[in-house]
Amino acid sequence: MDFSSVQGKVVIVTGATRGIGEAIAKIFGEHGMKVACAARSEKQGEAVARSIVENGGEAIFIKTDCGKKEDIKALVAKTVEAFGRLDGIVNNAGIGMGGIPLHEYDDEDYDKIFDINSKGIFIGMKYAAEAIFKSRSEGGFIINIASIAGIMPQRGQALYTATKHGVVGMTKSAALDYAPYNITVNAICPGYTKTTIFGDAPDAALDMFAKDCPAGRMGNSEECAYLALFLASGMARYITGAAIPVDGALSAGHQNVSSWRHPEILTGASLNSGSTIAALMENDTSRAIVDKYLPGFSANEQAKQAYGMTFGAIAPMFGLPAETVKKMLDELDNM
Numbered sequence: 001m002d003f004s005s006v007q008g009k010v011v012i013v014t015g016a017t018r019g020i021g022e023a024i025a026k027i028f029g030e031h032g033m034k035v036a037c038a039a040r041s042e043k044q045g046e047a048v049a050r051s052i053v054e055n056g057g058e059a060i061f062i063k064t065d066c067g068k069k070e071d072i073k074a075l076v077a078k079t080v081e082a083f084g085r086l087d088g089i090v091n092n093a094g095i096g097m098g099g100i101p102l103h104e105y106d107d108e109d110y111d112k113i114f115d116i117n118s119k120g121i122f123i124g125m126k127y128a129a130e131a132i133f134k135s136r137s138e139g140g141f142i143i144n145i146a147s148i149a150g151i152m153p154q155r156g157q158a159l160y161t162a163t164k165h166g167v168v169g170m171t172k173s174a175a176l177d178y179a180p181y182n183i184t185v186n187a188i189c190p191g192y193t194k195t196t197i198f199g200d201a202p203d204a205a206l207d208m209f210a211k212d213c214p215a216g217r218m219g220n221s222e223e224c225a226y227l228a229l230f231l232a233s234g235m236a237r238y239i240t241g242a243a244i245p246v247d248g249a250l251s252a253g254h255q256n257v258s259s260w261r262h263p264e265i266l267t268g269a270s271l272n273s274g275s276t277i278a279a280l281m282e283n284d285t286s287r288a289i290v291d292k293y294l295p296g297f298s299a300n301e302q303a304k305q306a307y308g309m310t311f312g313a314i315a316p317m318f319g320l321p322a323e324t325v326k327k328m329l330d331e332l333d334n335m
């Protein structure tokens with residue numbers, strides 16, 4: 001793909017010190033964009049900007065708290081001062097919060113998360129849009145990092161879900177405002193993506209996220225970053241007002257039971273614990289592993305109902321101790 005259309009474009013990336021924002025800033029820098037990396041931590045922000053410059057790109061760090069209107073206003077002004085113009089912004093900075101039912105949140109929680117995930121995005125869009133207009137950008141763009149929680153509500157995440165639904169709504173409304181002026185506005189909706197937003201979540205929890213996802217794994221930041229690069233490019237000028245999931249089909253729908261009539265098409269070197277049971281049953285080695293832990297499984301008619309699923313998703317139903325299930329999945333991974 002030819003990304004030369006992004007060369008020389010001036011862009012702000014908020015929350016650029018780590019995770020998805022860092023990946024976007026670096027991939028933009030690699031492709032010749034002039035990047036203003038915005039974040040609170042001077043040390044980490046300077047390091048990201050420096051690494052872009054060391055790789056032959058152009059980047060500056062601008063210390064910004066995206067929970068503060070004046071900081072965001074100054075961020076846009078300083079970017080224009082440094083690079084002479086603005087073509088786009090990626091409103092990425094955001095915080096997670098959750099895992100509790102709605103009534104257990106405090107109203108301070110509401111203010112905290114809305115200040116950054118919602119108001120911060122609005123202010124970023126507002127001042128960036130003005131600067132993009134003033135720059136007479138040909139191919140201006142606004143990219144908001146929402147979440148699958150912006151299109152598919154999450155249990156225990158009432159406030160986070162509300163902010164991300166708001167981001168998707170703002171994105172679509174602003175796309176209507178700016179479409180006549182050739183400024184695109186889109187939202188990227190990451191699914192479970194391995195970044196520090198998961199904090200100190202134990203490996204077992206990360207495993208659970210991977211298994212919950214139809215693709216059988218968590219995403220990585222670069223998978224969102226390449227979509228951002230495409231949306232910033234001349235190839236995506238007709239894509240606007242979209243909320244695009246990068247989530248291994250997590251938000252595509254409910255994972256129902258299905259069984260394949262011809263699972264033999266799935267067999268091959270890439271079998272592992274993320275493969276469907278149907279595919280594992282078609283392979284002598286994997287069938288032997290399953291039989292070792294679940295004697296008689298392959299001959300059990302009821303078990304066949306689950307052939308379209310993975311053992312990771314249904315293993316707890318067999319009543320095997322978690323440690324045994326883990327051993328079986330590890331063995332399947334090491335076939």
Ligand SMILES: NC(=O)c1ccc[n+]([C@@H]2O[C@H](COP(=O)([O-])OP(=O)(O)OC[C@H]3O[C@@H](n4cnc5c(N)ncnc54)[C@H](O)[C@@H]3O)[C@@H](O)[C@H]2O)c1
Nearest residue numbers: 015017018019020065066067093094147192193195196197
């Ligand atoms: N990782 C995921 O699974 C996931 C899934 C869906 C959506 N998202 C969204 O993607 C975006 C990036 O998340 P991530 O996973 O890279 O998280 P992360 O915690 O690794 O990075 C978040 C970045 O935002 C910055 N940030 C937070 N508050 C800020 C503030 N007040 N001012 C300036 N910067 C601030 C942090 O310093 C950091 O650079 C967030 O908006 C998040 O909601 C992430």
